[in-house]
Amino acid sequence: xxxxxxxxxxxxxxxxxxxxxxxxxxxxxxxxxxxxxxxxxxxxxxxxxxxxxxxxxxxxxxxxxxxxxxxxxxxxxxxxxxxxxxxxxxxxxxxxxxxxxxxxxxxxxxxxxxxxxxxxxxxxxxxxxxxxxxxxxxxxxxxxxxxxxxxxxxxxxxxxxxxxxxxxxxxxxxxxxxxxxxxxxxxxxxxxxxxxxxxxxxxxxxxxxxxxxxxxxxxxxxxxxxxxxxxxxxxxxxxxxxxxxxxxxxxxxxxxxxxxxxxxxxx
Numbered sequence: 001x002x003x004x005x006x007x008x009x010x011x012x013x014x015x016x017x018x019x020x021x022x023x024x025x026x027x028x029x030x031x032x033x034x035x036x037x038x039x040x041x042x043x044x045x046x047x048x049x050x051x052x053x054x055x056x057x058x059x060x061x062x063x064x065x066x067x068x069x070x071x072x073x074x075x076x077x078x079x080x081x082x083x084x085x086x087x088x089x090x091x092x093x094x095x096x097x098x099x100x101x102x103x104x105x106x107x108x109x110x111x112x113x114x115x116x117x118x119x120x121x122x123x124x125x126x127x128x129x130x131x132x133x134x135x136x137x138x139x140x141x142x143x144x145x146x147x148x149x150x151x152x153x154x155x156x157x158x159x160x161x162x163x164x165x166x167x168x169x170x171x172x173x174x175x176x177x178x179x180x181x182x183x184x185x186x187x188x189x190x191x192x193x194x195x196x197x198x199x200x201x202x203x204x205x206x207x208x209x210x211x212x213x214x215x216x217x218x219x220x221x222x223x224x225x226x227x228x229x230x231x232x233x234x235x236x237x238x239x240x241x242x243x244x245x246x247x248x249x250x251x252x253x254x255x256x257x258x259x260x261x262x263x264x265x266x267x
Contacts, residue, residue, distance in 0.1 A: 017064060018064075018067065018068060018071065018095070018096075019032050019068050019071055019072060020071060020124075020125065032068050032069065032072045033072065035069060035072070035217065036069070036072045036073055036076070038215070039051075039069070039073070039214075042214055042215075043161070046183070048183035048184065049156060049159070049160060049161050049162060049183065050152065050155075050156050050161075050162040050164070050182035050183045051161075051162070051163055051164065051182060051183060051184060051185065051186055051214065052085075052164045052166050052175055052178050052179045052182055052184070052185040052186070052211070053065055053066040053069065053163060053164065053165055053166065053185070053186050053188060054166045054167070054168060054169045054175035054179075054185055054186075054187060054188070054202070054206075055168045055169070055187065055188040055189070055190070055194075055202070056168060056169065056170045056187070056189065056194045056198040056199050056201065056202035057168050057170060057171070057190075057193070057194045057198055058168055058171070059190070059193070060168070060188050060189065060190035060193060060194065060219060061188060061190060061219040061220060062165065062166075062168070062188040063086070063091040063092060063095060063165050064095070064219075065186075065188050065217055065219060066082065066092070066163050066164070066165040067082060067092060067095050067096060067165075069163055070082040070125075070127050070161070070163045071125050071127060073160075073161050073163075074125065074126045074127045075126075078160040078161055079128075079158075079159045079160045079161075080126075080127045080128070080159060080160060080161045080162075080163065081119070081127065081128040081129070081130060081155055081158075081159045081161075081162055081163070082096075082127055082128070082129050082130070082163050082164075082165070083105060083130045083155075083162065083163070083164040083165065084104075084105070084129075084130065084131050084132050084165050085105065085132075085143065085164050085165060085166045085167075085174065085178050086132070086165055086166055086167045086174075087106065087132055087135065087136055087139035087142070087143070087167075087174065088139055088167055088172070088174075089167070090131060090132040090135075091165070092129060092131060092165055093129070093131040093132075096122060096125065096129060098120050098122065098129050098131060099120075102117065102118070102120075103117050103118045103133050103134075104118050104130065104131040104132045104133020104134065105118060105130055105131070105132055105133050105151070106132060106133040106134050106135070106136050106142060107133040107134055108133070108147075108151060109142050109145060109147050109148055109151065110134075110136075110142075111147075112134075115151065115154060118130055118131075118133060128159070130155075139172075139174060140172065140173055140174055140177065143174055143177050143178055144177055148178075148181065149181050152164075152178075152181045152182060156182075162182065164178055164182065166178050166179075168202075169187075169202045169205050169206060170198050170201045170202045170205065173205070175205075175206070176205050176206055176208070176209050176211060177209075179206055179209065179211035180209050180210070180211060183212065184211060184212035184213065184214045185206055185211050185212070185213055185214065186213075186214055186215055186216070186217055187199075187202060187203070187206075187213060187215075187216045187217070188216075188217045188219055189216050189217065189218050189219065190218075190219050190220050191218055191219065191220050192220075193220070
């Protein structure tokens, strides 16, 4: 039993890797710097500042990407708020070690507290965090309310960037619901993990409700296997492998499958 627990903790620790950690690989840090640069161009060119971060399946590092993205944007003295809208399996407060004895998003939506009481400022990371709060019995219904839209609108006015972590879009509809309320979405795709059909389903679910997909973020790319030194190397000769079959798909084919996507970074 002890060994099983240790393995579980090791798996979680691997997923929760922040750019602020000591001895973080240079390539990992530069991957997020590259991602930040791309998002700044998107924000400036399209006059947008609010983004959902989601994935097709669980265990694709979406929460890790959302947190690191918020941290990296804040390093340029931008005012950034990170929302945890994964009402079923909230992760952000664990990832960033936030004391959530107080209120969160759900408490604002139910009228139990004002917006300011649900915001937590992380002095070290220089970002504001809005955790889930009280776990609700009806996540989808709560996210669908007009009050949720008003909350997001207020944050968009108050912050330079609003980053929202949501559940996998192929599993529940929450990401698509919140995606309609913001400027668009980024889809995190774990290398050599999610089957192609799950990625296509994720794309369809977002586009069915007119959520603009700004890009895909390919995570856990095995640099050593490809024999490259860069942590965010991209080549049309690399391959994406389905987890459930022997099917393989080159990256240019991946981009063709998701024509509206921009491959932002690989790390």
